[in-house]
Amino acid sequence: MKESLNFMEAVKVCLSKYATLDGRARRSEYWWWFLAAIVASCVLGWIPILGWLICLALAIPSITVGVRRLHDLNKSGWLYLLCLVPVVGGLLLLYWFSLPGTVGTNQYGEDPKQ
8 A cells, every 4th residue: 555655656646637627636645746836836936037937837737736635535525615714715725725634535536545
């Protein structure tokens, strides 16, 4: 039973599920993707046109992995819209994203650890 993904596996999974809202994402997948997106934005953000393109390209997989992460917690992906609520919404999502996922199968699919 594999407990977590490494950096490269997480990035590959997020890019392969670029616009997939179905299923679940474990904690390691979300946080490694988050780190990769931050690093890519910081490094390439200095180049004016490329910075905007990177932000646009990373927006969709960042949203979809967040929705799948909520699914792993057995919560609706629509709760991701809480990020639009200043301060409180982001803090609540941060808290939820740090929690372990539900064990076994939930309404959004099988446990991704299996």
